[in-house]
Amino acid sequence: MAKYQIYMIRHGKTWFNKYNKMQGWSDTPLAPEGLEGAKLAAKALKDVDFDLAFSSDARRAIDTCKLIVDENKNKEQLNPTKLMEFREQFYGYFEGMNSSEAWFIVGQPHGETNFGDILTKYGLDATRDFMKAADPFHDAENAEEYWTRINRGFKKIDEVAKDGDKVLLVSHGTTIRSITERFGGGKFDLTQSPKNSSLTLLERDNGVNTVTKYSQILD
The missing domain is CATH 3.40.50.1240 (Phosphoglycerate mutase-like)
Incomplete structure (x- = not known):
């Protein structure tokens, strides 16, 4: 290399x-x-x-x-x-949604209501895992899927x-x-x-x- x-x-x-x-x-x-x-x-x-x-x-x-x-x-x-x-x-089910609304839905189960607070408390990888869990189709990328792609x-x-x-x-x-x-x-x-x-x-x-x-x- x-x-x-x-x-x-x-x-x-x-x-x-x-x-x-x-x-x-x-x-x-x-x-x-x-x-x-x-x-x-x-x-x-x-x-x-x-x-x-x-x-x-x-x-x-x-x-x-x-x-x-x-x-x-x-x-x-x-x-x-x-x-x-x-x-x-990939945001899965949340693609095209108003960003504030999407992150409210994703953050609620973790006691947060916006992307900034989720990021500060848990970090970017957690935002991916939380989104996949909140996606009713579970199509959104989690951290492992995301980094496998980026590293490739x-x-x-x-x-x-x-x-x-x-x-x-x-x-x-x-x-x-x-x-x-x-x-x-x-x-x-x-x-x-x-x-x-x-x-x-x-x-x-x-x-x-x-x-x-x-x-x-x-x-």
């Missing part, structure tokens, strides 16, 4: 982001302000010497990735690849990345926050999700992840 950097970018703002709805494997297009935010990120990253480019297979991530690649100095050499492993968390994604990047590479990866808010919680060494304030079109920087050294920057606004 190699030592390389992953520039994790959250996709631009979508209509479901704007309306505060649960958006995991469901997908809505970039809203006008999301397009503008992604274009600003693309300009900020245009001189980064990217060797590889990836996105999740959600349209909002694919479109954001294309905007960044099309502006990049290495655009002729970059061929963006979709990795379903870096999709957002990192191994796929390992197969093609070389020492010193700079890798673009456009993914999602909860996914980037989860990776930061697990690999950030407690150095970052995770009470807020990373901003749309923001940068979170991860160093991967022979399979070991370290997040060095979280939710940096690019403009």
